[in-house]
Amino acid sequence: MIPGPTPVPEQVLKALSSHPIGHRSKEFQSLVKTTTEKLQWLHQTKNEVLTITGSGTAAMESGIINTLSKGDKVICGENGKFGQRWVKVAKAYGLDVIEIKAKWGKPLDPNTFKDILENDSNKDIKAVILTHSETSTGVINDLETISQHIRNHKKALSIIDCVTSIGACNVPTDEWGLDIVASGSQKGYMIPPGLSFISVSEKAWEAYEKSDLPKFYLDLKAYKKSLINNSNPYTPAVNLVFALEESLKMMQEEGLHNIFMRHEKHKLAISKAIKKLHLKLFANEEALSPSITAIQTDGFDAEIFRKKIKDKYDILLAGGQDHLKGRIFRVGHLGYINDRDVMAAITAIGLSLIEQQSASGEDLGSALDEANNYLNQ
Amino acid sequence: MIPGPTPVPEQVLKALSSHPIGHRSKEFQSLVKTTTEKLQWLHQTKNEVLTITGSGTAAMESGIINTLSKGDKVICGENGKFGQRWVKVAKAYGLDVIEIKAKWGKPLDPNTFKDILENDSNKDIKAVILTHSETSTGVINDLETISQHIRNHKKALSIIDCVTSIGACNVPTDEWGLDIVASGSQKGYMIPPGLSFISVSEKAWEAYEKSDLPKFYLDLKAYKKSLINNSNPYTPAVNLVFALEESLKMMQEEGLHNIFMRHEKHKLAISKAIKKLHLKLFANEEALSPSITAIQTDGFDAEIFRKKIKDKYDILLAGGQDHLKGRIFRVGHLGYINDRDVMAAITAIGLSLIEQQSASGEDLGSALDEANNYLNQ
Numbered sequence: 215m216i217p218g219p220t221p222v223p224e225q226v227l228k229a230l231s232s233h234p235i236g237h238r239s240k241e242f243q244s245l246v247k248t249t250t251e252k253l254q255w256l257h258q259t260k261n262e263v264l265t266i267t268g269s270g271t272a273a274m275e276s277g278i279i280n281t282l283s284k285g286d287k288v289i290c291g292e293n294g295k296f297g298q299r300w301v302k303v304a305k306a307y308g309l310d311v312i313e314i315k316a317k318w319g320k321p322l323d324p325n326t327f328k329d330i331l332e333n334d335s336n337k338d339i340k341a342v343i344l345t346h347s348e349t350s351t352g353v354i355n356d357l358e359t360i361s362q363h364i365r366n367h368k369k370a371l372s373i374i375d376c377v378t379s380i381g382a383c384n385v386p387t388d389e390w391g392l393d394i395v396a397s398g399s400q401k402g403y404m405i406p407p408g409l410s411f412i413s414v415s416e417k418a419w420e421a422y423e424k425s426d427l428p429k430f431y432l433d434l435k436a437y438k439k440s441l442i443n444n445s446n447p448y449t450p451a452v453n454l455v456f457a458l459e460e461s462l463k464m465m466q467e468e469g470l471h472n473i474f475m476r477h478e479k480h481k482l483a484i485s486k487a488i489k490k491l492h493l494k495l496f497a498n499e500e501a502l503s504p505s506i507t508a509i510q511t512d513g514f515d516a517e518i519f520r521k522k523i524k525d526k527y528d529i530l531l532a533g534g535q536d537h538l539k540g541r542i543f544r545v546g547h548l549g550y551i552n553d554r555d556v557m558a559a560i561t562a563i564g565l566s567l568i569e570q571q572s573a574s575g576e577d578l579g580s581a582l583d584e585a586n587n588y589l590n591q
Numbered sequence: 592m593i594p595g596p597t598p599v600p601e602q603v604l605k606a607l608s609s610h611p612i613g614h615r616s617k618e619f620q621s622l623v624k625t626t627t628e629k630l631q632w633l634h635q636t637k638n639e640v641l642t643i644t645g646s647g648t649a650a651m652e653s654g655i656i657n658t659l660s661k662g663d664k665v666i667c668g669e670n671g672k673f674g675q676r677w678v679k680v681a682k683a684y685g686l687d688v689i690e691i692k693a694k695w696g697k698p699l700d701p702n703t704f705k706d707i708l709e710n711d712s713n714k715d716i717k718a719v720i721l722t723h724s725e726t727s728t729g730v731i732n733d734l735e736t737i738s739q740h741i742r743n744h745k746k747a748l749s750i751i752d753c754v755t756s757i758g759a760c761n762v763p764t765d766e767w768g769l770d771i772v773a774s775g776s777q778k779g780y781m782i783p784p785g786l787s788f789i790s791v792s793e794k795a796w797e798a799y800e801k802s803d804l805p806k807f808y809l810d811l812k813a814y815k816k817s818l819i820n821n822s823n824p825y826t827p828a829v830n831l832v833f834a835l836e837e838s839l840k841m842m843q844e845e846g847l848h849n850i851f852m853r854h855e856k857h858k859l860a861i862s863k864a865i866k867k868l869h870l871k872l873f874a875n876e877e878a879l880s881p882s883i884t885a886i887q888t889d890g891f892d893a894e895i896f897r898k899k900i901k902d903k904y905d906i907l908l909a910g911g912q913d914h915l916k917g918r919i920f921r922v923g924h925l926g927y928i929n930d931r932d933v934m935a936a937i938t939a940i941g942l943s944l945i946e947q948q949s950a951s952g953e954d955l956g957s958a959l960d961e962a963n964n965y966l967n968q
Contacts, residue, residue, distance in 0.1 A: 219611035219829055230830065231608030234596035234783040236907055267785055268645050269825040272808040279805075307805045400826060406611040408644055408785045408828030428656075428684045428805065431649040448646040449777060451785030451828060452596055453607065530613055 220549030270398030597926030647775030
């Protein structure tokens with residue numbers, strides 16, 4: 215129950231362990247074709263979705279360095295560790311970064327984006343870089359509204375980290391006009407880490423032609439060119455593509471709506487139960503991520519608490535990062551998670567609280583009852 | 592029998608298909624520790640060996656961009672497709688490239704390196720970028736001699752593509768003073784593609800501090816820092832690390848000397864047999880790669896020939912790349928290959944030649960007999 219690597223279905227692990235085949239073979243080309251089509255379905259887009267061997271960070275970096283030039287002015291949203299990382303990437307490449315911040319645990323204010331974009335009458339702002347679901351805090355930012363403000367600006371590109379939102383909640387790439395959407399395999403995709411994905415709009419490809427930042431392995435034009443032949447510019451992680459094919463097939467069988475509803479009800483079940491156990495949610499309740507719930511531990515050490523749960527119940531919860539270490543723990547409910555997993559996590563948390571006398575058996579009963587109401591919806 | 596992805600042992604595939612674990616967990620840290628130690632053994636080095644999720648190209652690019660600055664003068668050896676690629680990478684980052692070329696199929700002349708390096712009295716040359724075993728042509732360059740010339744220069748770093756030489760023939764990193772050695776998992780390592788490896792010398796880390804080329808995902812300092820805690824800066828391909836642990840264990844059981852001897856005898860068996868079948872080796876006989884043998888097909892189309900072998904014997908041989916397409920085919924004998932595989936490949940090639948009346952049964956017999964002499968050594 216961590217926000218990645220997420221659990222991997224047995225049939226996906228089986229596909230993963232097939233003998234590798236040549237990445238220039240017809241068989242592999244056919245896999246590239248079908249997985250790319252399915253990725254477009256998942257991303258709700260007609261844009262190319264490129265598969266890169268690397269982490270989600272590699273995909274986000276490629277989105278930034280393929281569309282921008284040194285000195286370009288960009289907005290970076292920052293309300294957590296990943297927002298912070300994209301600021302670092304942008305600065306590493308000499309971009310001129312306007313940071314829009316919110317306290318960790320709070321969502322970014324769309325109106326701040328609106329104001330800055332509307333006041334940019336010279337159209338100097340080239341891109342807005344943003345994390346949709348902030349894994350470090352369990353906050354989801356209002357991408358629908360912010361993307362509308364970006365579209366109204368007309369010039370700025372949207373470069374969005376959807377690492378823990380794609381495959382968990384609705385991200386209609388084309389409808390929201392998202393130019394770059396980056397994600398990683400070990401999240402909603404239900405496969406082990408090693409692949410990342412990036413969808414690129416027509417407008418982003420136009421920006422590519424003007425971009426002067428140096429790149430080679432992450433030069434997306436090479437991936438685009440190869441994709442015409444259902445191929446890759448460099449040797450891809452072939453076995454992870456076997457796994458991807460299988461997991462995307464499972465996702466199509468479940469259907470986008472059902473996947474989103476499953477994540478929604480798990481989110482509600484956990485967050486409502488947590489309150490019955492007298493714990494506080496770290497994130498604003500109207501901005502809870504569909505993938506991960508961060509829980510405050512006022513009065514006890516979150517690290518010791520989650521270690522106990524790991525040792526006693528073999529359930530791994532995530533800790534807080536940076537200044538949040540020891541102050542929060544995080545329950546991942548992303549990807550291949552079912553009702554039983556959610557119930558087990560709530561029960562383990564509840565029993566551990568009972569043991570340290572900060573909750574009663576009655577509290578746990580009512581937490582599970584409340585959770586069950588949402589799971590039955 | 593292609594030069595990568597190479598065959599993967601069953602126990603390695605089994606390790607690959609284990610359930611992924613958290614990359615920040617103690618269990619994974621212990622894997623990072625043991626695999627890193629084994630990688631140092633394989634690289635014959637005390638230098639850090641960093642593991643990057645990405646292809647061999649990503650590792651080579653990281654070697655270049657972490658040690659050099661815009662405008663730096665570098666030598667690139669170019670006698671095949673991969674040499675050509677490093678020229679492209681160097682130019683993409685604005686380096687001033689002196690190309691030392693040889694005709695594809697011929698090895699690079701160490702004396703040309705010697706002359707240019709000796710004449711560089713201002714010590715302007717910052718690095719020599721070189722491919723050890725050129726996969727596209729089956730040529731091995733004389734790295735031992737060239738690295739001596741680089742060491743004599745004192746200032747220039749050696750940045751070496753050992754993608755198809757590490758784990759196939761002797762590459763004593765420390766003894767030859769190699770500063771950067773890059774390689775990829777789907778080669779001698781006997782695991783599927785997706786990981787790449789790079790060893791970095793003290794001198795290269797000193798150069799890092801002066802390097803001004805922008806980077807983030809491929810910034811090696813972040814990997815070095817994480818390695819102190821047996822960790823990774825970004826989510827690594829966890830399951831491929833499971834596989835790596837298993838394959839390195841197998842390699843240690845076999846022993847470096849035995850691994851090199853196995854590749855040497857397979858190389859000799861194939862190259863000697865090929866001549867008995869009246870085919871010409873594409874590479875100079877004194878510079879045959881330990882991993883791959885390129886064979887000329889004067890008078891018939893190599894692509895049709897290898898398609899026949901694939902269809903009839905289910906043995907996949909590699910084709911020629913770029914202008915060599917149709918003119919050569921390549922037999923990979925890298926990684927998890929045994930005598931039977933080599934015999935089967937020779938037999939399939941021989942029978943296909945008999946079918947098209949360019950060899951006789953007697954030729955095939957004597958080819959196999961000759962091969963067997965080397966296999967029995």
